[in-house]
Amino acid sequence: MTSNRKAVAGLAIVGIFIVVALLAPIIAPSGPNQRVAKPHEPPSAEHVLGSTRMGRDVLAQTIHGTRTSLLVGFVAGLVVTVVGVAVGVTSGYFGGRIDELLNLVTNVVLVIPNLPLMLVLAAFVGEAGPMTIAVIIGMTAWGWGARVTRAQTLSLRQRDYILASEMLGEPAWRIILVELLPNLVSIIGFNFIGSVLYALITEATLEFLGLGDPLALSWGTNLYHAQETSALRVGAWWEIAAPCLALVVFGSSLSLINFAVDEIANPRLRTLRVPKRILAAIMPVGAAE
Amino acid sequence: MVFLLRRFGFYVAAFICAATFNFLIPRLMPGNPIDTMFAQSGTALPPESLEALKKTFGFLDVPLPIQYLHYLASVFTWDLGLSVKFYPLTVNQVLVRALPWTLLLVLTSSFAAFAIGSLAGARAAWRRGGSFDSFGAPAALMLQAIPPLVTSLLALYLFAISLKWLPTGFAWDPMLDLTWSWESVWSVLYHAILPVVTMAMAQIGGYLVTMRNSMINLLGEDYITLGMAKGLTDRRLRLVYAAYNALLPALTSFAMSLGAVFGGSLVTEVVFNYPGLGYTLYQGITSRDYPLIQGQLLIMTLAMLSANFIADLLYIIVDPRLRRA
Numbered sequence: 001m002t003s004n005r006k007a008v009a010g011l012a013i014v015g016i017f018i019v020v021a022l023l024a025p026i027i028a029p030s031g032p033n034q035r036v037a038k039p040h041e042p043p044s045a046e047h048v049l050g051s052t053r054m055g056r057d058v059l060a061q062t063i064h065g066t067r068t069s070l071l072v073g074f075v076a077g078l079v080v081t082v083v084g085v086a087v088g089v090t091s092g093y094f095g096g097r098i099d100e101l102l103n104l105v106t107n108v109v110l111v112i113p114n115l116p117l118m119l120v121l122a123a124f125v126g127e128a129g130p131m132t133i134a135v136i137i138g139m140t141a142w143g144w145g146a147r148v149t150r151a152q153t154l155s156l157r158q159r160d161y162i163l164a165s166e167m168l169g170e171p172a173w174r175i176i177l178v179e180l181l182p183n184l185v186s187i188i189g190f191n192f193i194g195s196v197l198y199a200l201i202t203e204a205t206l207e208f209l210g211l212g213d214p215l216a217l218s219w220g221t222n223l224y225h226a227q228e229t230s231a232l233r234v235g236a237w238w239e240i241a242a243p244c245l246a247l248v249v250f251g252s253s254l255s256l257i258n259f260a261v262d263e264i265a266n267p268r269l270r271t272l273r274v275p276k277r278i279l280a281a282i283m284p285v286g287a288a289e
Numbered sequence: 290m291v292f293l294l295r296r297f298g299f300y301v302a303a304f305i306c307a308a309t310f311n312f313l314i315p316r317l318m319p320g321n322p323i324d325t326m327f328a329q330s331g332t333a334l335p336p337e338s339l340e341a342l343k344k345t346f347g348f349l350d351v352p353l354p355i356q357y358l359h360y361l362a363s364v365f366t367w368d369l370g371l372s373v374k375f376y377p378l379t380v381n382q383v384l385v386r387a388l389p390w391t392l393l394l395v396l397t398s399s400f401a402a403f404a405i406g407s408l409a410g411a412r413a414a415w416r417r418g419g420s421f422d423s424f425g426a427p428a429a430l431m432l433q434a435i436p437p438l439v440t441s442l443l444a445l446y447l448f449a450i451s452l453k454w455l456p457t458g459f460a461w462d463p464m465l466d467l468t469w470s471w472e473s474v475w476s477v478l479y480h481a482i483l484p485v486v487t488m489a490m491a492q493i494g495g496y497l498v499t500m501r502n503s504m505i506n507l508l509g510e511d512y513i514t515l516g517m518a519k520g521l522t523d524r525r526l527r528l529v530y531a532a533y534n535a536l537l538p539a540l541t542s543f544a545m546s547l548g549a550v551f552g553g554s555l556v557t558e559v560v561f562n563y564p565g566l567g568y569t570l571y572q573g574i575t576s577r578d579y580p581l582i583q584g585q586l587l588i589m590t591l592a593m594l595s596a597n598f599i600a601d602l603l604y605i606i607v608d609p610r611l612r613r614a
Contacts, residue, residue: 115552
């Protein structure tokens with residue numbers, strides 16, 4: 001993985017974000033909710049990203065918001081992956097009735113639109129806290145992971161080494177944990193990273209729509225408060241720009257990692273780094289540039 | 290035919306599931322479901338409307354299974370109750386009023402993104418490792434990582450508020466009476482530009498990558514090599530031989546992503562004050578109008594299922610093997 005430049009860049013950025021989240025109280029010691037400036041002050045040397053309507057420092061708010069946003073992203077991503085893998089592997093390995101039932105449930109979950117369902121759930125919970133949002137995302141978004149894992153399990157199940165383990169009388173749980181799961185690692189990793197990205201965006205969306213706990217501090221609630229105080233319409237672009245930028249940079253780095261995982265797991269997709277002359281010689285006419 | 294019937298049966302089951310969620314969620318929450326659900330309605334609705342609303346949602350003095358049947362009966366007769374926020378309108382009327390605007394955004398942006406993304410993906414796969422591919426594929430992936438929320442806010446600030454090229458909100462000029470005149474149509478199109486473009490941006494990347502990957506896998510097939518050996522033109526080989534067959538996974542992702550597009554349109558509409566389902570829903574959320582929030586889940590599920598059914602029909606056209614199944 002270290003030889004892949006996309007993976008290295010992606011992991012580095014994600015690492016920086018995690019460090020910022022962990023060290024938030026040290027990097028921005030004044031705290032996110034203190035009034036330290038006049039309302040809607042543009043970026044200056046003192047307040048690098050300006051201030052909010054309430055006179056809070058946007059940079060401090062974004063840094064502290066990183067903690068909740070990342071936590072929700074990773075927790076929800078974990079829930080999505082665990083449920084998806086559990087359903088997919090059970091379904092693919094045991095087959096028969098169990099498979100039929102689980103596959104039906106998966107298809108139903110896939111076909112019911114996620115965001116509207118989450119809106120209903122969150123609306124009834126009322127001012128859902130960050131962890132509630134993580135659970136809601138986790139429960140509604142596992143369909144895709146389950147489908148992909150099931151497909152891969154089905155194909156692995158026919159391999160000789162699995163059949164051999166069965167002949168030896170290994171218990172099913174051991175075959176699944178020791179023989180099957182290690183061969184699903186790339187799919188599980190891909191699923192996890194994609195789910196974290198999805199959870200991050202969805203959390204921000206739910207909170208922006210006013211379904212989150214307004215007292216929680218995350219990129220989503222920052223955007224919500226900015227929208228509530230019409231930051232854009234009075235020209236305070238920095239209040240919107242900071243959480244947006246954080247979302248985009250963190251999201252893209254996750255995307256980079258996933259692109260790399262895909263290339264490593266599926267060599268056909270790899271972009272060849274071969275000089276064009278050689279490429280033209282080995283590739284059929286017309287395919288090389 | 291059997292294939293279609295089976296799919297149809299599945300869609301009915303899925304729809305019942307969505308309705309079941311609606312039925313169960315208020316009843317599973319702590320506290321009295323009637324109180325939670327109609328807390329906002331007490332002052333807004335006259336008592337007889339409140340009674341009718343309770344009846345629609347099955348809050349009757351009968352055992353739970355009977356309540357459930359009552360609710361299903363309401364749903365299948367498309368009686369979704371009264372909207373609290375927009376009283377005296379029914380949820381149905383509110384949704385029907387908003388649906389065309391959302392459909393306009395969703396359909397225009399999806400088709401545009403599908404066409405552009407698939408063509409670009411085919412091109413990237415054809416010259417794999419070429420300049421278009423090494424720039425296009427990662428760029429598309431980056432684009433996909435940008436949430437619709439961010440693109441909408443950015444576009445709103447840049448093109449509507451700062452540059453003032455495009456309107457900041459609404460679906461048409463409020464000074465205008467909406468009729469089938471050129472002026473109205475122009476106004477509607479003019480107001481749709483920003484929402485449609487931002488929604489399409491979020492989708493292009495996905496189609497590009499799907500098409501690229503599926504085409505790369507196809508290009509190794511023998512019939513492509515045979516086509517080259519026969520001396521077919523590049524263009525014919527790329528579009529008719531490879532791209533057409535690579536479309537199947539792209540179609541699946543088209544149907545599957547439609548749910549996400551509807552979700553994305555919720556956000557885009559809120560940012561642009563666009564009077565579709567999303568914005569209506571937003572108004573419902575801020576006033577805790579539960580019948581409306583539940584109604585939109587049903588209507589969006591229905592939209593999603595219809596899209597899947599259309600995709601099934603398209604499969605049959607694209608893949609003749611399914612006609613025999």
